[in-house]
Amino acid sequence: MRVLLSTYGSRGDVQPLVALGLALQAIGVEALVSAPADAEFVELLGREAVPLEPAFMPVRQWIEQAKQSGLRLPQLAAKMVPAQFDAIAAAAEGCDAIVATGLFPSVAAARSVAEKRGIHFSWAAFCPLMVPSPHHPPMEYPGWSHPPELTDNLALWAFNAQAKKALFGEAVNTHRASIALPTLDNVRDHVFTHRPWLASDPVLSPWQPTDLNDAVQTGAWILPDSRPLPAGLEAFLASGEPPVYVGFGSMAMHAAEDPARTAIEAVRAQGRRVILGRGWANLALIDDQEDCFVVGEVNQQALFARVAAVMHHGGAGTTTAAARAGAPQVVVPQVADQPYWASRVTELGIGAAHDGSIPRAGSLLAPLRTALAADTRERAFAVAKTIRSDGAVIAAELLVAEVRGKRQ
Incomplete structure (x- = not known):
């Protein structure tokens, strides 16, 4: 056949x-x-x-x-x-x-x-x-x-x-x-x-x-993924507490003003380190501080299991990958079905949805606090066991x- x-x-x-x-x-x-x-x-x-x-x-x-x-x-x-x-x-x-x-x-x-x-x-x-x-x-x-x-x-x-x-x-x-x-x-x-x-x-x-x-x-x-994480990323993960992953996949994020800076500053305000997924928005480091690391396409299944939370656009694949890994999520929905996935993450108690498609100074703080809360992580771990x-x-x-x- x-x-x-x-x-x-x-x-x-x-x-x-x-x-x-x-x-x-x-x-x-x-x-x-x-x-x-x-x-x-x-x-x-x-x-x-x-x-x-x-x-x-x-x-x-x-x-x-x-x-x-x-x-x-x-x-x-x-x-x-x-x-x-x-x-x-x-x-x-x-x-x-x-x-x-x-x-x-x-x-x-x-x-x-x-x-x-x-x-x-x-x-x-x-x-x-x-x-x-x-x-x-x-x-x-x-x-x-x-x-x-x-x-x-x-x-x-x-x-x-x-x-x-x-x-x-x-x-x-x-x-x-x-x-x-x-x-x-x-x-x-x-x-x-x-x-x-x-x-x-x-x-x-x-x-x-x-x-x-x-x-x-x-x-x-x-798609099963057994690829090892790059050596530089492994070293960054090992050098401190679990960071927050920020990546918007195939979303160019043109409407947002400097989405990398907005996200990094919000995560830093929570006392967390950041991993930026470059993606179609071409996210890049905003300074030379050692609390941020940028990656291209990597094994998300391996990476998401080792982060404190995943901030993303709400694509079906990324939502599922984060849920399987037991990673709390902050969804910044852009188009199409992404508001649906944001609502499901909220309803399941495994993260929070950003209000609207354009992250601005301060607007990420509340959903990040929810995602980083101990009870959200506990719920995310529980739901992860049910994902087929x-x-x-x-x-x-x-x-x-x-x-x-x-x-x-």
């Missing part, structure tokens, strides 16, 4: 597919990943020996071009859908199934490839808010804020389907017509399918069954069963 795992997005979209690819390889399935060929993803897939089939363009290049073009989402989708279709179609040669995640136009392209080839297709989400349900509202899209008169979740999901059609319907249907596939009225539900996969931990993000779909929660797809690590294995076995079931 040969399976293509397709995504277009940041590390939070790519790394879980690598975990699924390894789980598939472990049960004898040939797995390859179609993802942006940014240097960090090329290095990741090469290190794990999972073949990479490049998406239509590196994601950082796409982001820069999108900003410079001034195009709106419908026009950007019209460019992405056919380009991703061609890239995914080439990568899917000889495949029996496609599993897709990432930006909606990319998933729509993957769905069309699967239809043209007559092979199995599964869509996976990393957060429950992505999956239609009467138990929660959908996320908002730019230009499609939820009307104040709509308060019922089902009505909001119907509005969400209209928004998806308005933003992406023309791009998807124009391309489908060009390749002799029928056009769609409800683009969202066709792309997401009636049986979506929810690749998130059931403790961190519980899912309630609904008649709207037959969603399956597999658990988070966690077998989600990718469950998904791999599920995929094989579904593909074989369709063949019979």
Whole structure:
């Protein structure tokens, strides 16, 4: 069996597919990943020996071009859908199934490839808010804020389907017509399918069954990491009390004024040392004091187990990694599903959420104090024991069963 795992997005979209690819390889399935060929993803897939089939363009290049073009989402989708279709179609040669995640136009392209080839297709989400349900509202899209008169979740999901059609319907249907596939009225539900996969931990993000779909929660797809920490980082960790890790992943943090300084000063005010994760915000040291250390991409599983707290943007992967490590969290949510993860961290008592997306002088002090409190650490340790690590294995076995079931 040969399976293509397709995504277009940041590390939070790519790394879980690598975990699924390894789980598939472990049960004898040939797995390859179609993802942006940014240097960090090329290095990741090469290190794990999972073949990479490049998406239509590196994601950082796409982001820069999108900003410079001034195009709106419908026009950007019209460019992405056919380009991703061609890239995914080439990568899917000889495949029996496609599993897709990432930006909606990319998933729509993957769905069309699967239809043209007559092979199995599964869509996976990393957060429950992505999956239609009467138990929660959908996320908002730019230009499609939820009307104040709509308060019922089902009505909001119907509005969400209209928004998806308005933003992406023309791009998807124009391309489908060009390749002799029928056009769609409800683009969202066709792309997401009636049986979506929810690749998130059931403790961190519980899912309630609904008649709207037959969603399956597999658990988070966690990539095991056995890499040692760099010698300099090891020396820093050993030289004093556990520091606070600060990193915002793939968030550029353009709206924040000097986020590194803001975070460092807040952590220092608590009498703690700091490890800065450089990330896409390019966080850097603000002085030559010995209480701060900066790192690039490292083994977060090993590092988070040795810090006093983790301050981050609230991505699904970072939230899960910190929770598994038993590290209290301060979440500074920026976009998309990140406010959801911030709320879950607060509700579980394993950390605190920053009020708003822009950290300022003093605004980090209260959530940091909560995260560094003894009872928060005790609760974080307790929750860590409940986080599952077998989600990718469950998904791999599920995929094989579904593909074989369709063949019979």
